[in-house]
Amino acid sequence: MPDWVEVASRDFVKRLPAEIKINAIFLPLIKRGKNPDISRIVRDESRKLLSAVPRDNLLLVLDVKGKPLSTVKLSVMLDNWLQQSQDVSIIIGGPDGVSDELLSQASVKLSLSELTFPHPLVRVILLEQIYRAWSILNNHPYHRV
DSSP states (O other), X not given: OOHHHHHHHHHHHHHSOTTSOOOOOOOOOOOOOSSOOHXXXXXXXXXXXXXXXXXXXXXXXXXXXXXXXXXXXXXXXXXXXXXXXXXXXXXXXXXXXXXXXXXXXXXXXXXXXXXXXXXXXXXXXHHHHHHHXXXXXXXXXXXXX
């Protein structure tokens, strides 16, 4: 990841309270050659992602066809997870998306936007939105309506 992604990510993680622990796991992409078999690559990457998710975690997948999400709705979800002490695994797939197999195992499928963002930016946006959702729950002045 570029340095700016690491700096921004660390900043938002540092702002979160101890009860919201972010444990980012990065899996390398499968190399795409001259004539890649994209369906095989997506399947294999998705299986690697699934194998990294602890069994008792709620699985949330970011997907272009997922349900649109507002910050306020995310704050409600975050509150529910915190109240239930639910660990959540959030998957950001590779550049070609995730497999139907992975999507079928997701409890929640969300879309951050109808726009397409580069994956490093998605990471920062997601962490910022988690922090913003927390700020809404705690009447912190970061979120202004």
